[in-house]
Amino acid sequence: MHVTDHPRALLPSQHGAEEGGLTFVRTAPRHLVDRAAVAEVLITDWQRLGAETFRLGAQWPRGHSFYTPLAGSWHDPLLMAETLRQASSLVGHLYYGVPDGHPCSIEALDVEVVPAALLLGQRPAEVSLEVSCRDVRHHGGRLASMTLEAGFLRGDTFAGTGRLVLRNLEPPAEPPTDADAEAEANADVLPELSEAVPAVVVGRLHEHDVVLGMSKRPSEPGTYTWQLRVDPTHPVLYDPSADRIPPMLFLEAARQAAQAVCAPYRILPVDIRSAFRARAEPGLPCTVTAMQLPSQDAGEDAVVRVTATQDGQLVFDSVVVASLCD
Secondary structure, eight states: OOOOOOOGGGSSOOOOHHHHTOOOSSOOOGGGGTOSOGGGOOEEEEEEOSSSEEEEEEEEOSSOSSSOOBTTTBOOTHHHHHHHHHHHHHHHHHHSOOOTTOOEEEEEEEEEEOGGGGBOOSSOEEEEEEEEEEEEEEETTEEEEEEEEEEEEETTEEEEEEEEEEEEOOOOSSOOOHHHHHHHHHHTSOOOOOOBOOGGGGTOSSGGGOOEEEOSSOOOTTOEEEEEOOOTTOTTTOOTTOSSOOHHHHHHHHHHHHHHHHTTSOEEEEEEEEEEOSOOOTTSOOEEEEEEEOOSSTTOSEEEEEEEEETTEEEEEEEEEEEEOO
């Protein structure tokens, strides 16, 4: 499904970045967006427009260390997903009282992009987000959950939409026991990384960025199977303080799986809809499976469903709609 003709009326606000007074000269404090490195912060500014509405600014570099341009022409659509994830963290911390370090989980993350708005220019892309928080629920005086819906503008050009469902986990009521400490220590022992799929097959330049590994399990007809590679040394996808497999690692796995299914053609994901079904433990093997689905629209070049399981339990489910670049 190509997203090229979305009406501007879908946005809560019609203001561009300049009219909204957003600035792009410095990044947000890294702790507000749950990033360890300043270099990975995309959010630059924010404003509260109403009780549950916000405007945020973000800058997408022309050459990110990991979210590199696709086919040398487009900003990586996963920059939109990471921008929305950072926006949810900042809004939660500043406006909904989520304490630093408080456990949160993402239950769903969807992005739909306008390819023409992602074309590389001579300068970094300055993007504004119009964010509405819906279904806001509190429990015990704390934020329990909410859904963020966002419209993205690049200057005056509509660039896409995003949706993120956030759940605020309850902090442990009792002090940790010896069993808890042992379980945490075991979680820090990650499975040995499986042999990486060739980087070119999944659209990456370096093996270190490949998150799909060769599987010893045979695939069923019409499906592809890999082992998820959870590399704690990866500077972008994995935070050493993470107590679960990060959602952006799963989104990257979905993108790489879709690319592998469509190889040798290069793909530009235009619509990614993902659900995080259960907690994914870093210390347990995780199997990723992909299969191509029939296209429902004449404009859809490829539709791929990607799932991830641990101990037979579904932990991640995604559908990637992509255009073929070449």
